[in-house]
Amino acid sequence: MGKGKKNVPKIECCVSKSRCKRCPIRMLKDGTLPEGYTVKRRKLVRLDGKKVKKKKLEKVAA
Template sequence: MGRKTKPKSRCCVSAVRCENCPLRMLEEGTLPRGYTVRHHKLVKVSRSRRARSAQSARAA
């Protein structure tokens, strides 16, 4: 059910978000696994960070 389009690498910071805006996809939860948005840019999450977040999710 996810989107077929890839997110843009950078948000254009317009008031109306486009369909493949990384901020919009992050908000909707449709970003590809292993990616996040920092400072309006699409960045890949490091493996160690993903492992830590998985461990904390299991502990809770």
């Protein structure tokens, strides 16, 4: 990743004991998850109920 680019969260948590930097659960806890997103049942979801798409997620995280 580039120097100025933020981490883009994964769509689903990989359930590793030591959470990776892109884990949505870790990002939610640290407060680095993009606005309008949250985590439910280890999956990244949007607050407005729409489907999470990688392209949109990359734009929001950048």
